[in-house]
Amino acid sequence: MFWRVLRQSFLEGRRRKVLAGVAVCLAATLGMALATLSVGVGDRMAQELRSYGANIRVVPKGESLSLGSLGLNPLKGRETLAEDDLPQIKDIFWRNNIIGLAPFLNAEVEVSGARVPLVGTWFRRDIELPDGDPFTVGVRTVAAHWAVAGAWPEADDEVLLGAALARRLGLGPGAAFDAGAAGRLRVAGVVETGGDEDAAIIADLALAQAVAGLPGRVHAVEVSALTVPENALSTRARHDADKLTTAEYDTWYCTAYVSAIAHQIEEAVVNASARPVWKVAAGEGAVIGKMQVLLAVVTLAAFASAAMGVSALMTATVVERAREIGLMKALGARLAEINGQFLAEAALIGAAGGLAGAGLGALLAQGIGRMVFGQGLAVPWIAVPLVTLAAVLVALAGAAMPARAIARLAPVEVLHGKR
Amino acid sequence: MTAAVSLRASVEPARPVIELRGLGRSFGTVEALREVSFAIPSGAFVAIMGPSGSGKTTLLNLLSCLDRPTAGEYLLDGIPTAGMSEAEQARIRRERIGLVFQQFHLIPYLTALENLMLAQHYHSVADAAAARAALERVGLGHRAGHRPSQLSGGEQQRVCIARALINEPSLILADEPTGNLDEANETVVMDLFRQLHREGRTIVLVTHNPAFGEVAERTIRLAHGRVESDR
Numbered sequence: 001m002f003w004r005v006l007r008q009s010f011l012e013g014r015r016r017k018v019l020a021g022v023a024v025c026l027a028a029t030l031g032m033a034l035a036t037l038s039v040g041v042g043d044r045m046a047q048e049l050r051s052y053g054a055n056i057r058v059v060p061k062g063e064s065l066s067l068g069s070l071g072l073n074p075l076k077g078r079e080t081l082a083e084d085d086l087p088q089i090k091d092i093f094w095r096n097n098i099i100g101l102a103p104f105l106n107a108e109v110e111v112s113g114a115r116v117p118l119v120g121t122w123f124r125r126d127i128e129l130p131d132g133d134p135f136t137v138g139v140r141t142v143a144a145h146w147a148v149a150g151a152w153p154e155a156d157d158e159v160l161l162g163a164a165l166a167r168r169l170g171l172g173p174g175a176a177f178d179a180g181a182a183g184r185l186r187v188a189g190v191v192e193t194g195g196d197e198d199a200a201i202i203a204d205l206a207l208a209q210a211v212a213g214l215p216g217r218v219h220a221v222e223v224s225a226l227t228v229p230e231n232a233l234s235t236r237a238r239h240d241a242d243k244l245t246t247a248e249y250d251t252w253y254c255t256a257y258v259s260a261i262a263h264q265i266e267e268a269v270v271n272a273s274a275r276p277v278w279k280v281a282a283g284e285g286a287v288i289g290k291m292q293v294l295l296a297v298v299t300l301a302a303f304a305s306a307a308m309g310v311s312a313l314m315t316a317t318v319v320e321r322a323r324e325i326g327l328m329k330a331l332g333a334r335l336a337e338i339n340g341q342f343l344a345e346a347a348l349i350g351a352a353g354g355l356a357g358a359g360l361g362a363l364l365a366q367g368i369g370r371m372v373f374g375q376g377l378a379v380p381w382i383a384v385p386l387v388t389l390a391a392v393l394v395a396l397a398g399a400a401m402p403a404r405a406i407a408r409l410a411p412v413e414v415l416h417g418k419r
Numbered sequence: 420m421t422a423a424v425s426l427r428a429s430v431e432p433a434r435p436v437i438e439l440r441g442l443g444r445s446f447g448t449v450e451a452l453r454e455v456s457f458a459i460p461s462g463a464f465v466a467i468m469g470p471s472g473s474g475k476t477t478l479l480n481l482l483s484c485l486d487r488p489t490a491g492e493y494l495l496d497g498i499p500t501a502g503m504s505e506a507e508q509a510r511i512r513r514e515r516i517g518l519v520f521q522q523f524h525l526i527p528y529l530t531a532l533e534n535l536m537l538a539q540h541y542h543s544v545a546d547a548a549a550a551r552a553a554l555e556r557v558g559l560g561h562r563a564g565h566r567p568s569q570l571s572g573g574e575q576q577r578v579c580i581a582r583a584l585i586n587e588p589s590l591i592l593a594d595e596p597t598g599n600l601d602e603a604n605e606t607v608v609m610d611l612f613r614q615l616h617r618e619g620r621t622i623v624l625v626t627h628n629p630a631f632g633e634v635a636e637r638t639i640r641l642a643h644g645r646v647e648s649d650r
Contacts, residue, residue, distance in 0.1 A: 001533075001536055001537060001539075001540035001545040002540070004533060004536075005526075005529065005533075005537060005540075008528045008529055008533070009528055011528070012527075012528040323524065324526055324527075327524045327526065328537075328541070329509065330483070330485060330512065330518055330524075331512065331513060331518070331537070331538050331541050331582075332509045332510065332511075332512040332513020332514070332516075332541050332542065333509065333513070333541045334506065334509060334541075335505075335506070335509075337541065410485075411485050412480050412485045412486050415485075415520065415522075415524060416476065
């Protein structure tokens, strides 16, 4: 009988219930879209942010030493890493999160009678990983923010000139110049990075190795890795990983914190010291963290307004059906039975609105993903039941106030037409 | 005929179904009822009459446990009703009282049959066969699947009476049962009450209709919240 009454009463006030369902559906749409975005955008944002620079710098162990309060390091520039070890960086536990790397070797050449820094690197190169898969590396994979006027070097004698150096030498793309031990070089493009590279010649790694007399060696490797925002656990691990419990260590190690990835690189590459570039890593974590807080606040606001919408509509229903409720009470219905009917109606509205909203939200997130990032986002399917459950709870919360109105309603008043 | 609608063949020994001792009901400084005392034995047919504002409806609300007295005592089937919680009052209503309203008060989106089954549901278990038999008892077996809006006023009142009888209450309380009916339907409903009385039901009804005063075996007249006459 309960279901029969519920069905009939549900069909009776369809217009108002559809309106309540739409309110819940809109909130659930937003909730689902934001859930999809906050999961998917985290990855996409991380990829986008990666274009602003590498977030891990790998140097020889001796390079990271410092003596005394002045930070003197007698080994600075003398220690090197083996070029052949670079593929090992892409063979760690979080190998799939390593999206780019580039080696650097510093040398000097004489140009027009002055000593000029020569930085050797790979511009773009396909290497073979230990498991046989190909992997594209080079400065173009870790420094997409470099603004190059002209073209990227293709031939062995082509270089990029730092913008400041190009101005000083009066050279531009297409020009050729003598660079001492490096021979005659052609300018493919002029690069502006905002860093030390602006005063240097950026050439192929092999050329710099030949000039420096360090074949097969590199001074540093910059690595671009997809990471999750740092938290208290990763901060503790950064200070002293030995103080973590086994469970904490496992959690930290198996989470893509920048510090965990740096730690794994140190394990993989002989004599390497991998240090997160905290400015980039922290900025990235802060941006993603703030974005997720913003999304959560908007979602909460949407659900709160949906609850108020349901509450207003259900209250109107209670007022409209006061006589019916009064009659049920007069017939001896238990308060729980009457409330149960209204709460069941609210739960049905919530479930229907929540399911519809979850579907629409997934579509909306795809649309936003395509618009902002040029491709759709992966739908976290676990969010569907969670969003539906949230919608049901919101609808029930909205029905709480009308339920109190039902409890207060006196049958004598409504049955004799005083209300 | 099922148990739910089986009718009492004989009048039970006269024990009071209703016993009022100095009952009073005040609304602020207004005394709607004062010092009302009487007893109604099982199987009686009592009409409560009086002018508007005499306290008839207030008395009926107290008798049906929809309201609480501010003075005196009300015993239903010998059970004191003072101090009962709302839940206990609701239990008394669903187990011992059948209500008939002037405005019928049927649920508009349920059929006649479903309106009866709802009362059964609140009482114990909905039984479609028993509900259908109760509708046949008031001559509406053929209208079981109709909604209130598809029934005439007289038919709606007969459904309301069938609903009042469906759980075998010890007391039927009716508030102006013919107040919204035309003459033909009034006769049908009055005949129905007459028949229920013959079958031994205890009936108390509030009415302005002098015809009921003639049908009822006892008439209590109220004036200014007091019992003016009882005969």
